[in-house]
Amino acid sequence: MDSQKNLAFSKILLKDILIPDLVECILKEYSERINAVITIQNHYNKYIYEKNMIDKGYFKLPCGDWTSGRQCMCDICMDY
Secondary structure, eight states, X not given: OOHHHHHHHSEEEETTEEEETHHHHHHHHHHHHHHHXXXXXXXXXXXXXXXXXXXXXXXXXXXXXXXXXXXXXXXXXXXX
C-alpha cells in the first residue's frame, strides 16, 4: 500500500489515548491471510490441472512433463 495512505490511519486517538499503528497490525494480518489464500488456490489449480490431464489420457513422466505415450528423452527419464 501507499505509505501516505498508511500514515493517514496509523495514529488514532481514543479518549486522549494514542493507539499506535493499528493499520500496521491490520495490514500484517491481511498479508498473512492473503498469502494463505494464494497458496491454497495454487495447490487447487495444480490439482485440477493434473486431474484434467489424467482424464484426457496423459500421464506424468519422472521429469515432470506430461505425455500421451511418447517417451521423453531427457536425462531424468532415460534412467526410468
